[in-house]
Amino acid sequence: MKDAIQPRTLKTRAKLTGAAEALIADHGYDALRVDEVVKAAGVAKGTFFAHFKDKDALMDLLIGAKIDGLLDDLERQPVPGSTADLIAAMDPMMRFMTCERYVFDVILRHSGAAMSDQIGPIANTFGRHLTVVAEWLRDGPFRRDISALLMAEGVQAFLVQVMALHFCAIHSDVDMQDRLQVYLDAWLMPKG
């Protein structure tokens, strides 16, 4: 009996993700087709689904990896001392998450633990983001009547709201940053 993953499994996986990344670099996420991925990777279609539950699982992996990279950058930054700094720090992440409507949809779908069976890459990044932001807020000049974690959860809620409105016909004219500023000021530094 063997249960250790064979070397070729890793190689095939790498070929698939590599091919997918190259195609995405050229034509974006939305335009990715499974047929093109397997053709570029030089494997059969069935092989793709032996490695990934479905197309969404690949997207979860790739987009999750991208966000993880951006979170690495985020963690390296100095602790923000104001909502404006906070927003500036999160800007690259927001920009990636809204680079394509399709990407944002995938993120939304996976943000709260993919398909409710097990936690996926994107869901993980949301957890990580929560931790980082909570840590930041703990010692900042913000409200003290609620926990840092609760504050961070609210930041995420408003982040999602702002990005969603970004794709909205009516509100897309208002800048994401400006809108988030209003929300976060009211959430993190209430004057009432």
Next chain:
Amino acid sequence: MKDAIQPRTLKTRAKLTGAAEALIADHGYDALRVDEVVKAAGVAKGTFFAHFKDKDALMDLLIGAKIDGLLDDLERQPVPGSTADLIAAMDPMMRFMTCERYVFDVILRHSGAAMSDQIGPIANTFGRHLTVVAEWLRDGPFRRDISALLMAEGVQAFLVQVMALHFCAIHSDVDMQDRLQVYLDAWLMPKG
């Protein structure tokens, strides 16, 4: 030149939506297939897409109509005097929106103006909901440092967050209402 819609157009539309509603009543939203709808309606497949841009557009219509009905009920209720009352008032809506994972996904996708071209039924209900809640908050015992509309927008952001977490593997054990209570207390009645 004529531009008035023919009577049969309305009739076909009614047949399609009627068939869809019946099928959904029996098997839920997620299980709905276009083929079954057209078969039940007694029309060809192409006819479906002559009436609806895609399957999502039908879902937008049907789910939007359902939410509209719930908003009618909501408007008839007495003005909530606390966050608990507010949450209780919104309960039926939340329950419907989370009745199926698929339904929630459709709602999310359409909440901010469908596909960025024109405002759809679901997006409309979000606008309506915003108005109703803002009106409620205007005279309630809540914070006064921000506008009622801004408060209402926050309520929506937290509402979405709570519903998303409901489908999350990690957090689904915590009750939606309880979680929303924490959020809304912190948002509408900050003590800092």
Next chain:
DNA sequence: ATTAGTTATTGACCATGGTCATTTTTAAAT
């Protein structure tokens, strides 16, 4: 009634994600 132009309907066809019985490859045991 006939004609003409517009609108609605049709169904064969396509695009694309996903499945599964079969075959091939691998690695451990003999």
Next chain:
DNA sequence: ATTTAAAAATGACCATGGTCAATAACTAAT
């Protein structure tokens, strides 16, 4: 080396949403 059982890969096939050129049904003008 041979055998053998598990793991991986294959590709024909299916499910389902969506398209479009051709056709039928309507309505208004003559």
